Amino acid sequence: MKSGNAISTHSLARLVCVLAFVMLLPACASRKIAPELTLEDRQFRAPVSHAPSKKDIKKAVEDSYFGVDDPANNFNRTMYSFNAHFDKYVFIPVVMTYEAVLIPPVRKGISNGIDNLNEVPTFVNCVLQGKGKKAVVTVGRFLINSTIGILGLMDVATELGLPRHEEDFGQTLGVWGVDEGPYLVLPILGPSSGRDAIGLVPDYFITMYQMEAIYSAADVNDKPTARNVNTATRGVNTRANIPFRYYSTDTPFEYEFVRFLYTKKRELDVQK
Amino acid sequence: MAKRFAALLLFFSAMTFAPICLAGDGVDPYPFTDPYKATVFGTPPGMIYKPQKLGFVANKSLSIKNRHIPEIFWYAEDLAYSMVLQKKSAPLLFLVAGTGAKYDSGKMRYLAQVFFSQGYHVVCLSSPTHFNFIVSASKYAAAGYVPHDVEDLYRVMLWCKEVVEKRQPVENISVAGYSLGGLHAAFLAHLDSQRGDFNFRKALLINPAVDLYESALRFDTWMSPKNTGGEKPVEIIDRFFRQFAEFYKTRELEKLDSEVLYQLSDYVKATDSEYRVLIATTFRITAASMIFTSDVCLNAGYVVPADKALTKYDPLLPYMNVLAQVRFEDYFNEYLYPYLQYLGVAGSKEEVIRRCSLKSIGGYLKSAGKIVVVGNEDDPILSDGDVGFLKETFGDRATLFPHGGHCGNMQYVDFVEAMIKMIR
Numbered sequence: 098m099k100s101g102n103a104i105s106t107h108s109l110a111r112l113v114c115v116l117a118f119v120m121l122l123p124a125c126a127s128r129k130i131a132p133e134l135t136l137e138d139r140q141f142r143a144p145v146s147h148a149p150s151k152k153d154i155k156k157a158v159e160d161s162y163f164g165v166d167d168p169a170n171n172f173n174r175t176m177y178s179f180n181a182h183f184d185k186y187v188f189i190p191v192v193m194t195y196e197a198v199l200i201p202p203v204r205k206g207i208s209n210g211i212d213n214l215n216e217v218p219t220f221v222n223c224v225l226q227g228k229g230k231k232a233v234v235t236v237g238r239f240l241i242n243s244t245i246g247i248l249g250l251m252d253v254a255t256e257l258g259l260p261r262h263e264e265d266f267g268q269t270l271g272v273w274g275v276d277e278g279p280y281l282v283l284p285i286l287g288p289s290s291g292r293d294a295i296g297l298v299p300d301y302f303i304t305m306y307q308m309e310a311i312y313s314a315a316d317v318n319d320k321p322t323a324r325n326v327n328t329a330t331r332g333v334n335t336r337a338n339i340p341f342r343y344y345s346t347d348t349p350f351e352y353e354f355v356r357f358l359y360t361k362k363r364e365l366d367v368q369k
Numbered sequence: 370m371a372k373r374f375a376a377l378l379l380f381f382s383a384m385t386f387a388p389i390c391l392a393g394d395g396v397d398p399y400p401f402t403d404p405y406k407a408t409v410f411g412t413p414p415g416m417i418y419k420p421q422k423l424g425f426v427a428n429k430s431l432s433i434k435n436r437h438i439p440e441i442f443w444y445a446e447d448l449a450y451s452m453v454l455q456k457k458s459a460p461l462l463f464l465v466a467g468t469g470a471k472y473d474s475g476k477m478r479y480l481a482q483v484f485f486s487q488g489y490h491v492v493c494l495s496s497p498t499h500f501n502f503i504v505s506a507s508k509y510a511a512a513g514y515v516p517h518d519v520e521d522l523y524r525v526m527l528w529c530k531e532v533v534e535k536r537q538p539v540e541n542i543s544v545a546g547y548s549l550g551g552l553h554a555a556f557l558a559h560l561d562s563q564r565g566d567f568n569f570r571k572a573l574l575i576n577p578a579v580d581l582y583e584s585a586l587r588f589d590t591w592m593s594p595k596n597t598g599g600e601k602p603v604e605i606i607d608r609f610f611r612q613f614a615e616f617y618k619t620r621e622l623e624k625l626d627s628e629v630l631y632q633l634s635d636y637v638k639a640t641d642s643e644y645r646v647l648i649a650t651t652f653r654i655t656a657a658s659m660i661f662t663s664d665v666c667l668n669a670g671y672v673v674p675a676d677k678a679l680t681k682y683d684p685l686l687p688y689m690n691v692l693a694q695v696r697f698e699d700y701f702n703e704y705l706y707p708y709l710q711y712l713g714v715a716g717s718k719e720e721v722i723r724r725c726s727l728k729s730i731g732g733y734l735k736s737a738g739k740i741v742v743v744g745n746e747d748d749p750i751l752s753d754g755d756v757g758f759l760k761e762t763f764g765d766r767a768t769l770f771p772h773g774g775h776c777g778n779m780q781y782v783d784f785v786e787a788m789i790k791m792i793r
Contacts, residue, residue, distance in 0.1 A: 126430040126447050129528065134508055136437040136666060141711045143664070143671035145703040147695060149687035157687040162603050164686055171682050178681055181444060260621040340624070344444040347471055348658040349500050349665075350689050361614075369618045 163357040168279045176282040177352055181343035183285060192337045204337065206250040211334050212261060213242045213249025214311075218303040222264035226272040231262045263366075267296030271367030280356055288359035399770070399778045401634070404747040405644035407777025410634035414627045418785035420486035424453040426478070431506075431528060438504060439665045441679045448505040449473075450529065451493045453485045458538035460570065462489040462792075463526055465557075466496040467548030467776070468578075469655030476547060479780060480575075484545075487789055490537060492529045496550055497521050498655070500662040509712060510666040512659050513705050515581060515725040519556040526557070527566055543571040543792060547776055548750070551577025551742075552727060558740055559730045572740045573792045576748055576776045579755035580726035585656070585697035587750065591649035596642050605646045612637050627780075648749070648775075657692035660700050661685075671704050727758070734762050741766045741791040743784065745773035766791070 149157070158164035167173060196204065216239040223232035238254035238261060246253040255261060270292050271277065278291020289297075308327055309320075317323045344351060397416060401407035430447035438446045450472045462484050466477050472493040481491045495502045497518035503510055507521050526544075533539055544567070546554040551574035558572035578584045592602050616636050622629055639647075664671040665679060672688050672695075673679060706718055714721070723729050734740055746756055746769045759767050768787045770778060778784045 126432055127528070127532070128432055128434050130434045132435075134433045134506070135435045136510055139437070139666075139668045141667055141669050141708055142675055143669045143704050144707050146670055146674070147672050147691045148670070148674045149672075149691050153690065154684075154687045157684065157690055161686055161690050161693075162606065163689070167684070170684055174682050178444075262621065345471070345473075347469055347474070347499060348654065349442070349662055350654075350658065350685050353684075353686050353689060361610075365614050365618055 165356045165360045173282040195333050209252045210249045217307050219264045222269045225269045266299040267293035396782050399781050402772045404749045404774035407774030412780040413631040417780040418782045420482040422486045424485040442504045445501045445504040454490045459490050461539045461542045463544045464493045465546030465550035465553045467550050471495045498659050503662045511663045541570040542567045545573035547575035571792050574742045576744045582722045584750040588649040588652040589696040591645040602646045743768045743787045745770045748775050
């Protein structure tokens with residue numbers, strides 16, 4: 098009990114420090130006055146131009162190894178930069194606070210717990226895709242981790258040689274032969290496709306019914322609060338587990354590379 | 370199994386970053402004797418030198434008032450850098466990233482912790498060839514001409530020095546860099562010997578490039594039909610991709626770390642000339658990013674028409690495509706050299722190229738005892754002549770390992786210990 102108090106006081110102190118730190122962030126970028134560095138002279142023109150012709154622009158996707166058709170280009174790029182802003186001003190500060198307040202074993206426990214809950218939609222999708230072995234492994238993992246793994250806080254099953262599979266309804270649709278559709282960048286959620294975006298809906302309902310069942314079984318009185326906590330925790334946990342940061346890939350062509358990698362990855366996930 | 374279980378238990382007690390366990394006496398020799406494999410796959414997890422303590426990395430930035438920033442680079446208007454400071458008076462070390470790399474690239478983060486745990490305040494800077502540097506802090510917004518790039522670095526370092534000194538006392542200052550950053554570190558030491566703002570105690574060149582232009586041209590020849598046997602580079606890249614796809618499909622990968630990379634090194638089957646294409650392609654993408662950024666910042670009309678102001682909606686794939694065909698030699702002849710002439714920089718092409726080589730300051734390097742080198746004899750970015758130059762110029766101030774490729778063994782225990790010893 099005593100140590101529990103100590104931890105929470107400590108956590109509180111850290112929270113205050115981190116919030117203070119986050120609020121101070123904008124003040125950190127120091128501004129230099131250097132008139133010779135304002136890049137005013139832009140009169141130079143290269144004697145040779147490699148500017149792409151109209152035809153080059155039209156055929157750009159098929160000409161490039163990294164090319165992916167992008168009919169929703171304007172919407173996607175708007176969302177991409179919206180997500181980058183959201184990340185910078187909301188998501189990442191929240192994740193930083195989360196990481197500063199909770200020690201890594203606790204975060205790992207939360208992450209494992211959510212992974213464990215997600216075995217349910219994965220199982221449903223394994224069955225829908227006719228992947229018997231993966232379905233059995235997933236059930237096995239869920240049973241082991243929910244019991245020996247203390248409600249999924251520990252991932253004992255992986256240690257026992259049962260690796261975690263991830264199957265979502267987007268993949269299920271892919272296995273059923275549904276075309277991936279146009280590349281889409283969704284608000285906050287990021288890269289997706291027409292098919293994967295539709296796939297989010299059934300997965301959402303499976304998870305929702307699952308959580309409602311858990312709230313009922315656990316006799317939760319204040320369900321709205323439980324729902325909010327669930328959503329917030331899942332959101333922060335998911336972002337904390339994705340190392341990607343917008344505009345940090347050392348190339349101005351990041352959007353193009355992310356689009357390529359996402360599309361290829363999902364192709365492989367469906368074949369897997 | 371027991372080991373795994375022990376690891377699980379340890380996990381709960383020691384997850385709070387305490388990766389101490391330095392590999393003991395029985396370190397295996399560095400496994401990749403093939404320089405290309407070394408360059409691509411790096412150091413296997415069991416052989417990585419683990420810094421004794423980890424410091425808190427503070428991300429910082431600075432911006433230049435009223436600087437012209439193109440709309441599509443809205444996210445790069447501040448020059449980002451980072452610092453890891455001791456909580457007391459300490460020597461300061463500047464780290465300069467390699468070609469096209471950012472202050473927080475994997476190699477930079479690693480090196481920062483290695484030297485922090487050796488008692489340094491560490492400041493990490495992006496390469497002047499990185500788009501963020503070009504957009505936010507480069508005086509002429511065109512990278513690749515070493516004297517200009519080093520002037521830019523020098524100026525930024527003076528600003529950073531002020532920031533550090535406001536927080537903690539600085540005992541003395543050193544500079545280090547890997548790859549192109551190593552070459553920059555040598556030129557920084559040379560510039561400082563004339564101006565005396567830092568009075569560097571040591572300059573550590575890690576796998577330095579000796580001659581920027583020559584190394585860049587070497588990459589370009591790796592893409593030529595002579596190396597590929599007539600195959601298109603993209604076909605070779607596709608083969609790598611397919612192998613990786615098979616690898617990915619047959620296992621559950623949580624993340625792409627050094628462990629996975631090591632498994633991959635065993636899995637991938639490729640010839641040396643194929644690895645060369647892979648390395649050269651990475652370089653080509655880096656160069657494309659650099660050239661595109663400069664062209665947009667200067668509005669020079671090289672790949673983006675001068676009358677076109679790119680917005681954040683414009684697809685950039687067409688520019689990527691044309692730049693995929695632009696060799697470094699083309700960039701130099703068609704863009705960089707004409708621009709330098711426009712700026713009034715004197716000298717023939719040969720002279721300008723020579724100013725980007727360590728050989729141009731060979732006399733200084735030979736006499737300056739503060740400059741030390743740790744590298745590899747089989748570094749594929751160096752010619753035999755370059756390796757000879759390093760040996761001849763630095764003598765026992767250069768530690769060269771027989772194998773390791775280009776920065777492949779940078780995390781390997783012996784290599785790290787050599788870096789620590791040489792900078793002491």
